[in-house]
Amino acid sequence: MSETTVSEANNGSNSQPSSISEVTIRLAGNSQDGIQSIGGFLARLAGRSEREVMTMMTIPSTISGGASIFQVRLGSGEVLSPGDKADVLFAFYQHSYDNHVKNLAKGGILVYDSDHVEPDEEWLTKYRHIGIAISSLTVEAIGGTARDKGKNIYALGLIGRMFSLNTEKLERLINERFSGKGESVVKTAMDAFQAGYRYQSGDLFNLFRLARGGDERSNQVVMSGNEAIGYGLIAAGVRFGAGYPITPWSDIMELLRRELPKYGGSFIQCEDEIASVSMAIGASYGGRVAVTGSSGPGISLKAEAVGWAVMAEMPLVVIDIQRGGPSTGLPTDVEQSDLNIACYGGHGDSPRVVLAASDVEDCFYTAIEAVNIARKYSVPVFVLSDQAIATRIEAFNEPDLKTICKDIELDLSPVSSHKPYDLSSGDGLSGHRAPGTRIEDGRYPVVTGLEHDESGHPSGDAVNHIAMTKKRRNKLKTLADELPTPEICGPDSGDVLLVGWGSTKGPLHEAVDQLTKEGYTLSSMHIKHINPLPTRLEDILPRFKSVFIVEMNDGGVYGYGQLAGIMRARYADARIKGINKTAARRWKVSEIIERVKARLEEETVAA
């Protein structure tokens, strides 16, 4: 048995475990090592242990054999972002060590596989290093046949011990996870886990103890953002969908394909994205709102059909899990650069609804809201998520499914007459009657992408086109009046308002907290409803001297990004400026802080 190599860095050793409220652990290895699954276990455990949890994971860009990392932030309070720097780094290989050691926080701990990693003199003095022969110890523990497979579970044992996690629950999770694969697999996994857990080391296991979270979080579910969207759609009553595989949207279509039949529904894999959106619209026409979705180039392909749904006034939900673009772009990286295509993608004036989810829990509720808006307003609704939330696992309070879950009944009750594009109601709402509905006056509707009169017959008449354009746009005005005013975090007036959308919510919130502690007065606001913008938003902006829109897209030719562009056009306010990032990585809290400070300095110099 190899010895533990413990180097003492300047932080010194402490035999009393310190109680900490949160910890960020980064595991760095190769994708075939099952690193992501450690994260899954920890997230589940945290969910069952009344701890708030947020995890971050990046998918390796190669399918197998590529470098892979998983970062998990466990906390007993509210965890807003996946954490900037790691408190503990597990490095399985030399490249993992070399590439990630700089992401360790001051005073952080580096656990490395001494079978593969040779620590660097420079870092030895900076961080406390703990070398463990993870590979050979795993082989020893599980009988030596499986080579070093099982390292991940061994490491999970180490982590379990290190943070005094609930072993009973962890073992139950391992059991649940592997029981489908046969007893011997479960036994191997248990052996690896227990060997890791029982590993003898000086004071490695006496460093931390995670404080327990409050009881109000006792009933949590744990899932990724993509899963949350899928289940949200099901809860809202969606029973039909169609799609074409593309990362990172594919998880959702796989989930719906697997789950929908349990509810009497189906999800169809089509030959391309155009067929997918068309099939979904066809099912909506059939009487129950349907979903399609995609990422990157797939969204571009859907544009014409979405325009038809706007024109024909058909309900539809379009899920867009944004990735880096344009074109094939950065398939496995994060970016918020689809806002423009979601709001404006398509020829002609084609008003549609765009919502953006901010975290995993919000993915669930945003999907539900999208379905309800699509039905009520007979309009396509985009749900924007991004690669950062799509694969991230979080725990959140279990939704009350009894009250939330809906089945949408097919309504074919006869009507005396029906105009699919009735202009008489000022709010623009008319409503769809599915085939099979008897129209007693014998005048049946044609739904169409040609400009049409109230019954759906082609009309090139100018007065009619004005009226119909107004009808389609008025639906969004009606909706805007119903939308809640976005909440402000911090004082509701002052010097600086930081505005974000989508997955920037957490980091922005944390940045404001920290800057406030440093003595700055500033506030943040998160916009979920982007098209239309909530009517009451316009009262908020004038209350601040500067408004910075923080987003993960290009500042463009004129120095502001996509949401900033939309808001500038809307509020004609030149004080709206952009803080943008195109590094295809999520915002770190520290980056936002630096950029805000730099910007404030610029503004003072200019003033």
Next chain:
Amino acid sequence: MSDSATLEQPPQDAGERQPVTKKEITADHPTWCPGCGDFSVLSIYYKLIQKRNIPHENVTTVAGIGCSSRFPYFVQAHGVHYIHGRALSFASGVSLSRPDLHVFTFGGDGDAFSIGGNHFVHTARKNIKMTYVVMDNFVYGLTKKQTSPTSPIGFKSKTDGWGALDKPINPMKLAISAGASFVARTTHTNPKHLLEMMDAAMDHDGFSFIECLSECTEFYAGAFDSSNPRKGGEFNLVPEDHDPTDEAAAYALASEDFPGHFGIFYQVQRPTKNALEAGVIEAAQSKFEGKPSSDVLQATFNRIK
């Protein structure tokens, strides 16, 4: 607006109702040019609806874009005028989510085999239940005489002033090789045969495809004269000894030079996508014994706690 109180209460059972009259099923006067072949397809569709006694509210007509695709406006029934080339995908969504309806899709050769070529192949192979009638005029009518995917080599169009260069698509071969389970050929100049084909297509449980020659009198007059006895041509039915389940024989029929034969080239029974998906649903639901959806989702959530 009608006063519903003066209307008779519709009988609940569609079977008891009077069959829909031609007048009731007729909508706007077609905008087609006089003599356009599409008129006969429309009037045969009216006949079929009456003959089959389809309840008025269940008539569902879907089309893409093209002269032929204006079809739904001329039928007084639920109709869809979708986008160019994608009518089959739309109709598939209706068919798969509404097993109670028999969806009819109409379109032109460009709509079906050029911009919609991919969807044609995949709808056929998936055997999605519906009837698809392509009104093939060998030209782009609506956009005024460009080469279409079925234009014969040498056809002088506005995009090939010197005569079309590219080998045309053979719709019958394409349909057979893609896996369509009902493949028939007819022409607008023989309404009786057209009705027979539509009737048989509607009886078919699967994707039933009909290529109907439909002359564009405006941009390709006389294209089909050699198939029209009244214009000195010949109309030959599929030989009586042809076995429509024999794929190779069907392919051989489809390979004949114009005007070839008319009738059902190929017809086999294989499971529809609709039935296969219903099977998946039944298997999945059997485990939940009619529990409400909130219970089903709760069971899933219990596993991810």
